[in-house]
Amino acid sequence: MLTLTRDDGYEISDDAGRLDVDRVHHWLSTDAYWARDRPRDVMLRAIEGSWVYGVYRPDDQAQVAFARVVTDGATFAWLCDVYVDRAERGRGLARWLVGAIRDQLAGLRMRRILLATNDAHGLYGPLGFQPVVNPERWMEHFPQAQVTPLTGKGPDGDEPLTVEL
Template sequence: MDNLIIDTDPAKLDIAYMTAFLSQTYWAQGRSQAQMQQCVDHSLNFGVYLQGSQIGYARVVSDTVQFAYLMDVFIDPLHRGKGYSLQLVDYILQFPELRNVRVWRLASNDARGLYGRFGFTPLAHPEKMMERIRP
């Protein structure tokens, strides 16, 4: 489809582009380029490219057996509505190192329909979940 390429090579990522986009989102507002680089350095990264230019991104933090957390998923607004996010999530869930992960988690205010297509549901037992957020 449109020569879309999904690549896990972090050297190909456009950190400045990703920072500019993600630092404006509700989930990563204000993230600096140095922080974005640190996120990349400690994640399995999925760059999305069309005709040689990066148009999207996602990353996974995982032990590759029990748990994986999908985060920072985006497709540039200029390229939305073409099924690229579906291809990206499918690629990630079928990725060899992640294919057998037992528990996947993510957080989303606006893409629940997308993730629901892949079997993501609200937490079965949210009362068991805890979090710690630094101010």
């Protein structure tokens, strides 16, 4: 379990039982450009399949920030859904949270930690994140956008497609 406390009393915890899931879902589904309109059941599945982190206010222990990591716990991690409540921004909570997560993952000797952002390069850059080296190696797939069913044919259209599992 990770628990860190700043001098001003804010606390980071990776205890999933402390999360205010209603608050996290509200933040992400209404205010985060990357997760707007994300259904609650999808958010719950994402939380269940991830390492999760909350930041809690010192006076009332209310959750004020969230992040999650999708990882195998050994070689690769994807940092995502980093969010700080609008009323708590400007206190360095995001930088502290991401730095703590980065340090925890580095201690596990992860080979690569990835994230994606449209507008927070200034937050992540000073923490050691940089553009992907060799982006031509990376590919992505959007399953929901696929409209053509698999034909069962090979690339030339004649040979049967064989998949070995």
